[in-house]
Amino acid sequence: MTRKTMPLQNMSKQQLGNTWTCALTDKSLVEVIQSDGDVEAWKELYKRTQSELCQVQEQLQETQRAHKERITSLKTAHSQELHKYKQDVYVLQSRVKSAGNVAAGGDGDPDSRVQELNKQVAELENLLSGYQSENV
Secondary structure, three states, X not given: OOOOOOOHHHOOHHHHHHHHHHHHHHOOHHHHHHHHXXXXXXXXXXXXXXXXXXXXXXXXHHHHHHHHHHHHHXXXXXXXXXXXXXXXXXXXXXXXXXXXXXXXXXXXXXHHHHHHHHHHHHHHHXXXXXXXXXXX
């Protein structure tokens, strides 16, 4: 079964791809090059393919670099936010403690204030655990 071939310069990329696939399935690459008699065209195709491969590799490396930078910035932002919430929890816990001390002194209606502060502390601890699970 012989195939009619045209010079490689006159082929589109799709035709070249089909020729390459057919060449690998029908004959060895050496036979294709010898039968086509167009070694320079094959060399040019190889150079273009290598060039495209290098471009794709560079794009991949740039994308990976951008992703790493994004991950680093997100980790930093989450860490800062987590630190802020820890500070808020500490402040609220100290308020609860001081409100408890006031309540022990017998001022007004401290129970409602303590309950309110306990709710705030519980909410902040819930947020804090959520952020911690995101960072893990």
